Amino acid sequence: MKLMRFLSLAIVAVLLVSCNKQGVTNKPLTTEIDSVSYAIGMDVAKNVKNSFDEFDTELFIQGFMNVTDSTDMQIDATQAQQLIRTYFQKKQQEELAKRQEKAKQNKEEGEKFLAENKAKDGVVTTESGLQYIVLKEGTGATPTTTDRVKVHYHGTLIDGTVFDSSVDKGTPAEFGVTQVIKGWTEGLQLMKEGAKYKFFVPSDIAYGANPRPGGKIEPNATLIFDVELLEILE
Structure with missing residues (x-):
């Protein structure tokens, strides 16, 4: 996963927790930076929705805060990177397998259609x-x-x-x-x-x-x- 997308996820997760506790505020967009900030938030949310089907926000925040406070980390940084890498490699392999299966299905359906259409x-x-x-x-x-x-x-x-x-x-x-x-x-x-x-x-x-x-x-x-x-x- 690209670094910027992962950082975007971090921002969204923090904002989700904040919103859950305080409620969403409807701050008006009065300056250029206000509009840019809002637009970035929209883009980040879109990236997160496209990247994850499942996600534990509470555990994400726990890991985020443990690193920030340098306390109670359950896994070290090297292990964390390996876990992330392994997870996304597995997801990529699963997606590739799904695409290949769909391509095979499309090929078979197309051949059947053409065989019937030919007559x-x-x-x-x-x-x-x-x-x-x-x-x-x-x-x-x-x-x-x-x-x-x-x-x-x-x-x-x-x-x-x-x-x-x-x-x-x-x-x-x-x-x-x-x-x-x-x-x-x-x-x-x-x-x-x-x-x-x-x-x-x-x-x-x-x-x-x-x-x-x-x-x-x-x-x-x-x-x-x-x-x-x-x-x-x-």
């Missing part, structure tokens, strides 16, 4: 495993890897969860044909201007095991896109 009317499967349905055929030119395109898209997980949508945003997206996931690069080159396709993208030609952090797309997720090729840009 549906209108679904075409390419050599890479990309599946698509022609919703509306276009009449214009077909993009190549050197082109930029303007598209509207609506992306969901296989359970229907929307993770991104230019349609919802109300603004088409513009990008190079090779600046997107492999499934899109392949799929766009099957389309003509004016066409609208539905892509079913296996994880290995989507974001694989390493999607963008913090988003709705989990490792090894199969993705679905409605894609309308509006224009090939010069």
Whole structure:
């Protein structure tokens, strides 16, 4: 655990004890330092909530005060550091195991979905495993890897969860044909201007095991896109 986050936890724990004894005061924010102090408190609380599922505030305060007073310490400093290090290493290993299990589950669910989807009317499967349905055929030119395109898209997980949508945003997206996931690069080159396709993208030609952090797309997720090729840009 980073030092600043641990110090933040200490501050919050002390404040929690103080608040429990005296009650929370609603001091007005009248100066810059007042506002900064309040903002730091908000940030610290957020970090603590994100870092711990369980925590004994009383024992934390006991250890904090014992070191401050240099009295009645039940473990020495070296042992304390080892306990902290071991605890967080164990938590990291547990979180990694959970992510790996979830990635395995997503992979299996995606493969099952694609196997069933493959047999549906209108679904075409390419050599890479990309599946698509022609919703509306276009009449214009077909993009190549050197082109930029303007598209509207609506992306969901296989359970229907929307993770991104230019349609919802109300603004088409513009990008190079090779600046997107492999499934899109392949799929766009099957389309003509004016066409609208539905892509079913296996994880290995989507974001694989390493999607963008913090988003709705989990490792090894199969993705679905409605894609309308509006224009090939010069």
